[in-house]
Amino acid sequence: MKRQLILEDGTVFIGEGFGSTKEMMGEVVFNTGMTGYQEVLSDPSYCDQIVTMTYPLIGNYGINRDDFESITPAVKGFIVKETCDFPSNFRSEYSLHTFLEEKGIPGLSGIDTRKLTRRIRTVGAMKGKICGMDENPEEVAAALRGTDFATDQVSRVSTMKPYPSPGRGFKVVVVDFGMKHGILRELTERHCDVIVVPYNTTAEEILRLNPDGIMLTNGPGDPKDVPEAQEMIKGVLGKIPLFGICLGHQLFALTCGADTEKMKFGHRGANHPVQNVETKQVMITSQNHGYAVREESVENTDLEITHIALNDDSIEGLKHTKYRAFTVQFHPEASPGPEDANSLFEQFITMMEEEKKAGNLTCQNA
Numbered sequence: 001m002k003r004q005l006i007l008e009d010g011t012v013f014i015g016e017g018f019g020s021t022k023e024m025m026g027e028v029v030f031n032t033g034m035t036g037y038q039e040v041l042s043d044p045s046y047c048d049q050i051v052t053m054t055y056p057l058i059g060n061y062g063i064n065r066d067d068f069e070s071i072t073p074a075v076k077g078f079i080v081k082e083t084c085d086f087p088s089n090f091r092s093e094y095s096l097h098t099f100l101e102e103k104g105i106p107g108l109s110g111i112d113t114r115k116l117t118r119r120i121r122t123v124g125a126m127k128g129k130i131c132g133m134d135e136n137p138e139e140v141a142a143a144l145r146g147t148d149f150a151t152d153q154v155s156r157v158s159t160m161k162p163y164p165s166p167g168r169g170f171k172v173v174v175v176d177f178g179m180k181h182g183i184l185r186e187l188t189e190r191h192c193d194v195i196v197v198p199y200n201t202t203a204e205e206i207l208r209l210n211p212d213g214i215m216l217t218n219g220p221g222d223p224k225d226v227p228e229a230q231e232m233i234k235g236v237l238g239k240i241p242l243f244g245i246c247l248g249h250q251l252f253a254l255t256c257g258a259d260t261e262k263m264k265f266g267h268r269g270a271n272h273p274v275q276n277v278e279t280k281q282v283m284i285t286s287q288n289h290g291y292a293v294r295e296e297s298v299e300n301t302d303l304e305i306t307h308i309a310l311n312d313d314s315i316e317g318l319k320h321t322k323y324r325a326f327t328v329q330f331h332p333e334a335s336p337g338p339e340d341a342n343s344l345f346e347q348f349i350t351m352m353e354e355e356k357k358a359g360n361l362t363c364q365n366a
């Protein structure tokens with residue numbers, strides 16, 4: 001069935017609908033990963049976004065039971081050049097079409113995804129709608145321009161209640177802003193005794209759990225939409241070692257007095273080069289973000305830039321100069337993508353060990 005993608009600037013792409021036949025609007029973003037579509041579809045950070053994959057054939061290894069990054073996908077639509085109806089892989093359980101249909105996510109195939117990507121790169125991130133051919137593009141484009149996006153994404157994807165993921169190692173409180181399961185997997189692999197808590201848990205509630213470390217997860221939307229998280233971070237910073245990823249990194253930066261801004265079209269893919277400022281070592285990283293910490297804003301804070309993106313020099317990592325706390329904009333848990341940055345989880349464990357040994361609240365050479 002022919003369907004269309006209408007962008008807020010009036011551009012129309014006509015393709016073949018697959019997955020759900022629902023009409024859906026969202027922010028249209030592109031991901032350059034050659035594989036990993038199942039992890040992308042189930043990454044809660046894509047909440048309210050329509051994702052287009054730049055790799056031309058998507059769905060060829062199907063959908064399996066192991067690679068989900070969350071149980072319920074939050075993405076609003078999925079756009080590909082060509083989708084594969086008959087996947088071939090020993091792990092595959094169903095096709096991309098069946099998965100999207102079951103989850104109520106509309107797909108659109110057969111459009112020129114290179115043209116769409118270039119449009120987003122030129123104009124910047126835009127709102128768009130996947131709908132039937134009966135919709136009038138001009139009217140839809142005007143409606144999109146007049147619509148403000150929701151600001152409550154984190155509350156929609158975070159856990160409602162705390163839950164444990166027991167282990168015999170360090171006690172880690174994971175604050176769930178829209179957590180990818182990969183983060184939990186990495187902590188569990190290192191025997192951490194994890195308690196996952198909702199995004200709006202207070203500092204007092206967290207301190208009462210007496211953790212050895214706090215993990216701030218990835219999550220959707222604008223970090224400025226979650227002011228309660230800044231309150232919480234303020235209350236635990238310097239008391240408990242802290243590690244943040246993506247939205248967690250942005251929230252940490254805001255709390256410490258730095259600022260964030262929306263990027264023109266963001267970083268989404270599995271091959272983003274990031275340099276460690278101190279060692280000059282380069283890692284190829286998995287990324288998915290549309291906001292970034294503003295460089296000038298870091299100057300008069302107690303933060304130090306630890307990593308930069310080699311594609312555009314944007315900030316990719318920060319650490320606190322007085323307390324045991326560091327954060328990264330990219331995804332050390334990968335899923336999907338390369339595992340070059342996996343050792344950052346070791347760094348978190350080491351930081352908790354140091355804190356235990358030191359038995360004091362600040363660190364000398366952080």
Ligand SMILES: NC(=O)CC[C@H](N)C(=O)O
Nearest residue numbers: 218219221246247290291
């Ligand atoms: N993956 C993330 O945590 C994304 C963070 C934030 N929502 C952004 O788009 O920049």
